[in-house]
Amino acid sequence: xxxxxxxxxxxxxxxxxxxxxxxxxxxxxxxxxxxxxxxxxxxxxxxxxxxxxxxxxxxxxxxxxxxxxxxxxxxxxxxxxxxxxxxxxxxxxxxxxxxxxxxxxxxxxxxxxxxxxxxxxxxxxxxxxxxxxxxxxxxxxxxxxxxxxxxxxxxxxxxxxxxxxxxxxxxxxxxxxxxxx
Numbered sequence: 262x263x264x265x266x267x268x269x270x271x272x273x274x275x276x277x278x279x280x281x282x283x284x285x286x287x288x289x290x291x292x293x294x295x296x297x298x299x300x301x302x303x304x305x306x307x308x309x310x311x312x313x314x315x316x317x318x319x320x321x322x323x324x325x326x327x328x329x330x331x332x333x334x335x336x337x338x339x340x341x342x343x344x345x346x347x348x349x350x351x352x353x354x355x356x357x358x359x360x361x362x363x364x365x366x367x368x369x370x371x372x373x374x375x376x377x378x379x380x381x382x383x384x385x386x387x388x389x390x391x392x393x394x395x396x397x398x399x400x401x402x403x404x405x406x407x408x409x410x411x412x413x414x415x416x417x418x419x420x421x422x423x424x425x426x427x428x429x430x431x432x433x434x435x436x437x438x439x440x441x442x
Contacts, residue, residue: 309347360397
């Protein structure tokens with residue numbers, strides 16, 4: 262049986278490996294808007310949103326599903342389907358763009374920066390709690406939750422070994438082997 266260990270300690274080398282492995286698929290060499298990861302190590306092509314909107318969506322998604330050590334590429338992959346939907350559906354584009362403008366206005370009122378640029382997590386989370394019943398929040402939450410947790414590159418971070426049906430299930434192979442729960 263293969264066992265996947267989960268640890269909150271990450272080495273610089275481990276972070277670089279994870280970033281390159283999961284982020285390499287997002288590098289795009291084109292003239293379309295892109296969202297760059299921290300330090301510009303990877304990029305994501307945007308079809309409907311501006312780079313500023315993409316950065317805001319990344320920050321919102323990371324704040325909704327906070328996991329230290331989970332690479333930005335996982336969150337970028339989670340907003341990809343929302344970007345595709347917004348490119349095809351003007352109502353979605355309008356809802357998300359207006360929601361991001363509202364987040365930016367609230368963040369500027371609280372600290373003078375856009376939501377994506379606000380460094381204080383407690384300020385950002387407070388703003389998100391203020392709008393958690395809004396259609397914008399519900400749309401982002403509903404559109405990004407499954408892609409974050411259904412990403413195979415994220416599974417090792419959580420200690421999930423992957424689907425087990427083809428291996429006979431978990432009952433007799435690792436049902437109770439997660440030591441971090």
